[in-house]
Structures are given as C-alpha cells and as structure tokens.
Amino acid sequence: MKLKIKMRRMLLKHKLMIISSIIILGMIGLALFASFLAPNDPNFVDIAQKLQGPSSQFPLGTDHLGRCILSRLIFGTQTSLGTAILVMGLMMFISIPLGIFAGFIGGKVDYLFMRICDTLMAFPSFLLSLALVGILGPGLFNLILAMVLVQWVYYARVIRGMVLGVKEQNFIVAAKVCGTPKFIIIMKHILPAIISQVVVLVFMDIGGVILAISSLSFLGLGIQPPEAEWGMMINDSKPFFRNYPSLMLYPGIMIFIVVIAFNLFGEALKDALDIKRVGGGVE
Amino acid sequence: MSILVLKNIKKTYLLRNSVFEKRKSIEAVKNISLTLEHGVCLGIVGESGSGKSTLGKIILGLEKPDQGEVCFLGKNLHNLNSKELKELRQNLQVVFQDCYSAVNPRLTIGEIIAEPIRNYKRLSSVEEENQVQQLLKKVGLSPEDVHKYPSQFSGGQLQRINIARAIALKPKLIILDEAVSALDALVQIQILNLLAQLKEEFQLSYLFISHDIQAVNYIADCLVVMHQGEVVESLDDMEQLEQLEHPVSKKLLSSILPPFPKLF
Amino acid sequence: MRQQPILTVNNLNISVSTPLAVAQPVREVSFTLQSGKVLGIVGESGSGKTLTCLSILSLLPENAKVELGNINFRNQNLLECSEEEIRQVRGKEIAIIMQNPMIAFNPVRTIESHFIETIRTHLPITKRQAKIMAVEYLEKMDLPNPRTVLKQYPFQLSGGMLQRVMIAITMSLNPSIIIADEPTTALDATNQLQVLQQLDKLKKEYNTGILLVSHDLRVVAQLADEVAVMYGGYIVEQAPVLELYNHPKHPYTRVLFESRFGLTRKKIQNDSPSSTSSINKENKCPYLDRCEDADHTCTNYNLEFVEFQKDHLVRCVKVLESIGD
Numbered sequence: 001m002k003l004k005i006k007m008r009r010m011l012l013k014h015k016l017m018i019i020s021s022i023i024i025l026g027m028i029g030l031a032l033f034a035s036f037l038a039p040n041d042p043n044f045v046d047i048a049q050k051l052q053g054p055s056s057q058f059p060l061g062t063d064h065l066g067r068c069i070l071s072r073l074i075f076g077t078q079t080s081l082g083t084a085i086l087v088m089g090l091m092m093f094i095s096i097p098l099g100i101f102a103g104f105i106g107g108k109v110d111y112l113f114m115r116i117c118d119t120l121m122a123f124p125s126f127l128l129s130l131a132l133v134g135i136l137g138p139g140l141f142n143l144i145l146a147m148v149l150v151q152w153v154y155y156a157r158v159i160r161g162m163v164l165g166v167k168e169q170n171f172i173v174a175a176k177v178c179g180t181p182k183f184i185i186i187m188k189h190i191l192p193a194i195i196s197q198v199v200v201l202v203f204m205d206i207g208g209v210i211l212a213i214s215s216l217s218f219l220g221l222g223i224q225p226p227e228a229e230w231g232m233m234i235n236d237s238k239p240f241f242r243n244y245p246s247l248m249l250y251p252g253i254m255i256f257i258v259v260i261a262f263n264l265f266g267e268a269l270k271d272a273l274d275i276k277r278v279g280g281g282v283e
Numbered sequence: 284m285s286i287l288v289l290k291n292i293k294k295t296y297l298l299r300n301s302v303f304e305k306r307k308s309i310e311a312v313k314n315i316s317l318t319l320e321h322g323v324c325l326g327i328v329g330e331s332g333s334g335k336s337t338l339g340k341i342i343l344g345l346e347k348p349d350q351g352e353v354c355f356l357g358k359n360l361h362n363l364n365s366k367e368l369k370e371l372r373q374n375l376q377v378v379f380q381d382c383y384s385a386v387n388p389r390l391t392i393g394e395i396i397a398e399p400i401r402n403y404k405r406l407s408s409v410e411e412e413n414q415v416q417q418l419l420k421k422v423g424l425s426p427e428d429v430h431k432y433p434s435q436f437s438g439g440q441l442q443r444i445n446i447a448r449a450i451a452l453k454p455k456l457i458i459l460d461e462a463v464s465a466l467d468a469l470v471q472i473q474i475l476n477l478l479a480q481l482k483e484e485f486q487l488s489y490l491f492i493s494h495d496i497q498a499v500n501y502i503a504d505c506l507v508v509m510h511q512g513e514v515v516e517s518l519d520d521m522e523q524l525e526q527l528e529h530p531v532s533k534k535l536l537s538s539i540l541p542p543f544p545k546l547f
Numbered sequence: 548m549r550q551q552p553i554l555t556v557n558n559l560n561i562s563v564s565t566p567l568a569v570a571q572p573v574r575e576v577s578f579t580l581q582s583g584k585v586l587g588i589v590g591e592s593g594s595g596k597t598l599t600c601l602s603i604l605s606l607l608p609e610n611a612k613v614e615l616g617n618i619n620f621r622n623q624n625l626l627e628c629s630e631e632e633i634r635q636v637r638g639k640e641i642a643i644i645m646q647n648p649m650i651a652f653n654p655v656r657t658i659e660s661h662f663i664e665t666i667r668t669h670l671p672i673t674k675r676q677a678k679i680m681a682v683e684y685l686e687k688m689d690l691p692n693p694r695t696v697l698k699q700y701p702f703q704l705s706g707g708m709l710q711r712v713m714i715a716i717t718m719s720l721n722p723s724i725i726i727a728d729e730p731t732t733a734l735d736a737t738n739q740l741q742v743l744q745q746l747d748k749l750k751k752e753y754n755t756g757i758l759l760v761s762h763d764l765r766v767v768a769q770l771a772d773e774v775a776v777m778y779g780g781y782i783v784e785q786a787p788v789l790e791l792y793n794h795p796k797h798p799y800t801r802v803l804f805e806s807r808f809g810l811t812r813k814k815i816q817n818d819s820p821s822s823t824s825s826i827n828k829e830n831k832c833p834y835l836d837r838c839e840d841a842d843h844t845c846t847n848y849n850l851e852f853v854e855f856q857k858d859h860l861v862r863c864v865k866v867l868e869s870i871g872d
Contacts, residue, residue: 179372
C-alpha cells in the first residue's frame with residue numbers, strides 16, 4: 001500500500017518517467033501491431049521504386065531495394081525489442097537462481113561460482129559475444145545464445161551481491177531459527193527483497209542489450225536479411241550514405257530513442273523505489 | 284537433566300586483512316563451559332567484543348564451534364542430521380537487539396508470527412489466525428494488529444512481536460541477545476516485565492545476553508561475566524551481586540549510573 | 548545571577564509531511580542555554596527531541612519544516628541565515644555529536660586524516676600544527692597513546708573510543724555550544740560513564756554550553772543543570788535538575804523517575820501502554836491517553852505552562868489545581 005502511494009507521487013513528480021514510459025509503451029504498441037500499422041509489406045522488393053523520397057505511398061521513402069522504410073522501421077521494432085526482451089529474460093532465468101543460490105549457500109559453492117565469474121568477466125563481454133557468434137555462425141538464434149552465454153555472469157554476480165546484503169538481515173536469521181526450510185526462505189524473504197532492484201537493473205540495461213543486438217546485426221552477425229532490423233538497416237545503407245543520409249538516420253534515431261527511453265525509465269524507477277545502488281550498464 | 288550444557292567451546296575467526304600481511308586470528312570464544320537448568324534465566328554480561336554474541340550464535344547452531352560440544356536437551360546440537368535438528372529447533376528460539384531488522388518489512392504481523400507455526404504444524408487459516416491473535420494478546424498487543432505492517436509499530440511494540448514469534452512454538456529455551464538494549468528506558472522495563480511473566484507462564488529458560496548489568500540483574504537468576512572470550516566470574520545467587528570480585532565485574536558494577544542527580 | 552543566554556529557542560513548531568498527512572512532531576518548544584551550563588532534554592523516541600536539535604543547525608530532513616518560532620544564537624537568527632552563514636556556524640560555533648559514532652567516520656580514512664581535515668577547514672593552520680593539536684586534544688580525552696590512535700582506522704577502535712575521538716575533534720574547534728544527541732546510547736555501560744565524564748570536563752574547562760539529549764533520565768541527571776522533559780512534541784515539564792528530582796510534577800516525569808532500575812530486583816509496576824502515535828492533531832494534552840489521573844478538566848486544558856515555582860514549569864492542569872487549593 002505504502003509503495004503504491006509512493007509510486008504514484010513519484011510518477012507525478014517525475015515527468016521524465018511519464019515521457020519515457022509513454023515512449024516505451026508506444027514502442028511496444030508498434031511492435032505488437034506492426035502488421036496493422038505498417039503501410040506496406042516491409043520485405044516487398046521493387047527495384048523500380050528504389051531510393052525514393054517521401055511520398056504518400058512511402059511516408060519516409062524507400063531503400064536501395066525499393067522497400068518501404070517506415071514499414072521496415074516499424075517491423076524492426078518487433079525484432080529489436082522482441083530479441084532484447086528475450087535475451088534479457090533468458091539471462092534473468094539463468095542468473096536469478098544461480099545468483100541467489102551462490103549468495104545464499106555461500107562457502108565453497110560461492111567461491112567456485114565467483115572464480116567462474118572472474119574468468120568469464122576477464123574478457124570484454126562484447127568481444128566475447130562477437131567471437132562466439134563468429135564461431136557459431138551468424139543468425140538470430142546464435143546471436144541470442146552468444147549474448148546470454150556471455151552476459152548472464154554479470155547479472156548473476158550483481159544478484160549475488162544483492163542477496164549477500166539481504167542475507168545478513170536479522171529476519172533471515174530469525175527465519176532459520178524458526179526452522180523455515182531454505183527454499184521457503186529464498187522464496188518468501190530473499191526474492192521479494194531483491195526483486196525491485198532486479199527490475200530496475202533490467203530496465204536500465206535493456207537499452208544496452210538493444211544496442212548490442214543492433215551492433216552485432218550491423219556487423220552482419222545477427223539477424224539475417226530480409227528480416228528488418230535497425231542495426232542491419234544502418235549497415236545496408238552504408239553505400240548510399242553520401243547521397244541518401246536519411247536511410248541511415250532513421251534507424252539511428254529509433255535506436256537512440258529506445259535506448260534513451262529505457263535508461264531514463266530505469267533511472268526514474270530507481271528514484272521512485274528509492275534504491276540506492278544498482279549495478280552499471282552492460283558494456 | 285540440564286537443558287543446556289556447553290563443554291569447552293572454542294571459536295576462532297581468521298582475519299584476512301591483506302594478501303601481504305600474515306593472517307591474524309581472533310579467539311572470540313576460548314574454552315567456555317556452562318550449564319543451564321530448566322526454568323532458569325542465566326545472564327551473560329560483558330563489554331562489546333567479549334564474545335558473548337558469538338556464544339549466542341554457537342548455541343543457536345548458526346556458527347559451528349572449532350572445538351567442544353553444545354548439548355541441548357541431551358543432544359549434541361552440532362552433530363545432528365537435518366531432520367533431528369529441525370525437531371530440536373522447535374525448542375530453541377531467539378530475540379535480537381535490533382527489533383527493526385528482525386522482522387521482514389514486506390510481511391504483515393500475522394504472517395511474521397505465523398512463520399514458525401507454519402513450519403511445524405498444518406493448520407487451517409482460521410486456526411492459524413486464532414493462534415496468532417492469542418499470541419498477540421499474550422505479549423500485550425491488540426489482536427486487530429494482525430493485518431498491519433511492521434512500519435506501523437514502535438520499537439517496543441516490534442520487540443513484543445519478536446517475542447510473540449519466539450514463543451509461538453512453546454520453546455524450552457530463548458536466547459535474548461541484547462533484547463532490550465536498543466529500547467527507551469521506560470520500554471525496557473515493560474519488556475523485561477513481559478519476559479518475566481512469560482517465563483513463569485510457559486516454564487521458559489532464558490539466556491540473557493547483555494552489556495547492561497542492571498537489566499541482567501533485574502531479570503536473571505544467575506550470571507556469568509565474560510571478558511575476551513572467557514568466563515571470568517560467575518554468580519549463582521543474584522543477591523550477592525555487590526560481592527563480585529573480578530576487576531571486569533567491578534568495572535561493570537561501577538559503571539552503573541546512580542538513579543539520582545550526582546553533579547560530577 | 549543570570550548570564551545572557553547564548554542560545555535561545557522560542558516557540559519552535561516543526562511540521563513533517565508524509566504522503567498521507569502532515570504531522571506536527573514539535574510544538575511550542577522554548578528554552579535557553581547559557582555558556583558553561585548543560586540543558587538536558589529527556590523524552591522517548593518520537594517525542595520530537597531529535598528534530599528540535601537538527602533544526603538548530605538547519606539539518607532537518609527534506610520533508611520537515613519549521614512552521615513557526617525562532618532560534619537565536621548570540622544575536623543571529625539561525626532560521627534566517629543563508630546556507631553559507633549556517634556553514635560558518637556549524638562545527639565552529641555549534642557542534643553536534645551523534646548517537647552512532649561509526650557512521651560519522653569514513654571507514655577508509657585514518658583518524659588522523661579526519662582530524663586534520665576538520666581542523667584545517669575551520670582554522671588557518673598547517674598540517675604539522677593540526678597534528679600537534681590533534682594529539683593534544685586526544686590526550687585531554689584520556690585516550691591512551693594518542694599517536695597510535697591517530698594512525699588507526701575507525702573500525703579498529705571501540706565505540707566508546709570512537710565517540711571520545713569524535714568529542715576531541717569537536718572540541719578542537721572550541722565551539723560555543725555542543726549538541727549531544729544520545730551520545731551514549733550506542734555505547735556499553737562502561738564507556739557511557741567515561742563519555743559523560745569527558746563532556747563534564749569540557750563544560751568546566753572551556754565554558755561550553757551543552758544540549759544533552761537522551762531517552763535515559765539517569766544519563767541526563769548526571770550532567771544537566773536544567774532538564775526539559777519532552778512528550779508528544781511538547782516540553783511537558785522544565786526545571787532545574789534537583790528541583791525536578793525532588794518535586795516531579797507532571798505524571799510522565801513521575802513515571803520516568805519510577806522506571807529507573809538501578810540495582811533492584813524488585814519488579815517495577817509499569818503498565819502504562821507504550822505510545823502508539825504521540826503526534827496528536829487536536830490541541831489537547833499529549834499525555835491524556837496514558838495518564839492515570841486524567842479526568843474531564845484535562846480535555847478542556849489549553850496546554851499553557853503552569854509555573855509551579857520560579858523556573859519550574861509544568862504543562863499539566865492538575866498542577867494548577869493543586870496550587871489553587
């Protein structure tokens with residue numbers, strides 16, 4: 001109850017939060033209703049219409065294959081956002097249980113876990129994903145796999161830190177003394193205590209994930225043509241940059257807006273939930 | 284049979300200051316032996332750092348001693364399988380100094396007090412609520428408080444809630460680790476009175492750990508003085524408190540502020 | 548003979564706004580403090596004593612606001628000062644000692660660096676001179692081996708030692724007033740006495756005015772010249788310490804006196820319910836719900852101070868009646 005009131009007050013206070021949540025909801029709406037909102041088939045190639053300026057049929061013009069840019073941008077939301085949420089979800093699926101497990105059990109389990117983390121984190125994560133995709137071969141599935149495999153460590157480690165903070169609280173000790181089984185302690189006391197911090201972390205970092213996906217796609221390692229994706233659209237427009245800079249500009253703006261919106265939302269959420277400290281970005 | 288017997292308990296902590304320094308170790312508890320009889324309140328007094336809280340943790344089974352045995356109800360506490368341990372846990376409870384962090388702020392008072400009950404008994408939600416309300420009455424709170432959250436209570440009231448949780452399973456021994464030290468002077472007396480009353484009613488034994496010899500004197504039946512991990516003096520009859528001889532005991536006694544204005 | 552007071556708090560009212568309501572935890576608080584004297588403020592948690600202290604140095608939390616009243620330090624109204632002017636007063640003129648010394652220190656810096664930094668922000672002296680001063684003041688606090696203490700980190704010292712270091716740092720700036728907010732509550736009984744003795748020594752040696760705040764009447768009684776008892780935001784009784792001890796008039800003060808245990812094993816009867824919320828909205832006696840002597844006259848009482856004797860003020864209508872008899 002108290003939290004709700006606090007949230008409501010903060011929401012009104014923070015215009016940023018309102019603006020950013022509108023943008024995020026808008027993006028999600030675009031992704032969900034892409035097929036209704038897009039004026040044209042995003043993958044319909046018509047060489048005769050290539051590199052057109054804005055017109056009533058193509059509001060933002062066409063690309064080098066005569067495909068509608070606006071439609072591709074809208075469908076790109078689906079791919080970019082969808083992939084990012086999937087990647088984030090998978091990472092949380094792995095790192096929440098493992099982080100809690102290592103943090104709560106402690107001792108040798110924790111020691112082993114920390115050494116694995118140290119080893120994996122010794123490499124720059126983006127380069128490691130890049131190398132992995134290189135080995136596995138390009139494609140959406142491999143891209144997701146590579147990102148999850150490399151970055152779950154980071155989140156597991158942050159979550160472990162949160163658990164260590166909660167674990168020392170007396171109510172956990174009291175629960176142990178009451179004879180509460182470990183699993184119940186985790187579900188009833190530890191998870192609710194850290195979940196708001198985890199949510200903030202997810203929102204602050206999802207922008208980074210979108211950026212990473214677009215970067216990998218830009219390098220041709222991620223989503224494969226003809227599927228529309230912002231990073232790949234930028235890549236495609238490279239040869240025409242001099243004469244048609246708008247081709248590159250539109251997807252760039254989209255990436256920029258989404259990443260900023262998620263970061264601002266995460267930041268505002270952090271203030272609203274009064275969370276003092278949460279780990280930094282992905283990269 | 285004594286309820287609790289400690290035999291030659293030792294506990295050493297390793298300090299890892301830096302990679303280059305030699306590892307230091309601190310002997311928190313050195314060779315302590317104690318016996319606690321049924322229905323008795325044993326006070327453990329000492330300054331901070333005397334190892335009294337570590338001893339409490341060892342008795343609760345939260346820390347393993349390096350050496351020695353903790354026999355609770357005739358069984359070695361640190362030598363049991365998890366099922367036996369759970370069985371024994373029912374009879375061993377704790378109340379901490381920091382009443383605020385001892386309750387999960389996200390749960391209602393009802394859920395907090397019901398936690399130990401749920402672990403040992405299968406009750407319908409009505410029976411459970413009945414039990415919780417009775418416990419609340421026992422500790423002097425209103426049964427209507429079941430649905431409130433910890434943030435709606437003062438420190439003294441929260442300590443009552445902690446006590447209600449501790450007596451929920453009708454334990455034999457409760458460890459009171461500085462249970463009243465953080466409370467206002469007036470509330471301290473109220474809580475101590477409550478503890479004394481509950482002790483009579485449920486035939487409880489207490490291990491009352493504190494730095495405040497006055498609070499110990501008020502409630503305990505016998506006392507030991509701890510200093511640097513050792514028991515330096517013990518007393519079976521509290522009436523003879525003034526006759527404590529060890530310098531540490533004397534220091535503790537002399538630190539009591541007189542109840543009247545004594546302009547230095 | 549009365550000196551000119553160094554600090555005057557006059558009709559102080561503080562309000563705190565929470566998402567649900569606006570509360571008034573401090574009401575009509577007035578007191579004066581003289582150089583070389585100790586004013587004790589006793590009250591349970593939530594009685595408004597800490598907010599009163601914080602308001603003197605404009606350190607109130609964001610949601611709290613002084614509604615009414617003024618605080619005069621010498622001839623300066625502290626509530627009308629700019630941030631910069633207040634900063635000049637803080638530490639150098641009016642210093643505050645908090646309950647928990649552990650939080651007040653940065654764990655990764657030595658005592659020496661804390662000491663030198665604090666001295667040098669307020670006084671134009673060199674590091675070497677500052678260090679000499681530090682050793683000198685630590686010696687005054689009866690800390691053994693001051694030079695070793697300076698090299699140590701906060702966590703290597705006990706709470707009592709740290710609190711004395713804190714007082715030493717405070718004293719090195721030679722402030723006119725020290726506000727000690729529960730200075731001994733976080734400490735062991737043995738350290739408690741030492742800290743009180745040190746405060747007393749300072750008062751005598753430097754003629755410092757001390758505002759000693761505690762929930763424990765015994766602590767205050769050892770040191771204070773005058774005591775103000777706070778309950779529910781009001782000062783309910785105010786008198787010189789011996790007068791208060793000999794003739795406690797307000798029912799709450801009497802309960803406080805009865806609940807000191809000392810070395811008794813006799814059970815003290817004390818069934819007064821602990822306060823649920825000591826912040827009342829209407830202007831009625833804050834102690835009304837807990838008072839055993841309360842009757843219909845109390846509900847109409849306008850909470851004006853009753854002067855039981857010279858310098859002995861009580862906020863209880865029953866006292867007025869007893870004088871009338």
